[in-house]
Amino acid sequence: MQHLVFLATGVVMWWPVLSPSPELPRAGYLTQLLYLFVLGLPMSVAGALITLSGEVLYRFYAAAPRVWDLGPLADQQLGGLVMWVGGTIYLWVAATVVWFRWSAREEAGDVERAVPLEAYGNAEVGTRNAEQPGRPSS
Secondary structure, rough: OOOHHHHHHHHOOOHHHHOOOOOOOOOOEEEEEHHHHHHHHHHHHHHHHHHHHOOOHHHHOOOOOOOOOHHHHHHHHHHHHHHHHHOOHHHHHHHHHHHHHHHHHHOOOOOOOOOOOOHHOOOOHHHHHHOOOOOOOO
């Protein structure tokens, strides 16, 4: 049951970025980038605090036997660094993929053109919107 909950949580977490469903489509590219950035914040903050701490945070582990020749503080800092970098690198890879997909789409000219604000008062807005797929006519 626990693994099923982990799987479901992971699917829900990645849905805005990797959605294959037209009923629940992916978020826009900028939203995806912001989403991935915000997802990485908790892991980055916790990892940075553990890495940059000048004292051992968990006394129990300070008294534990040493498997390698690392002191308790160095072991904690290494663990924090692994958490900081390793815990966010997959998000940066995903953000890089989103960025390049967005860039390729713009280079191909496949972007939704924004209607200037001053055009909303004109009668030709309806014709402009009718020419643009995905935009409602007024």
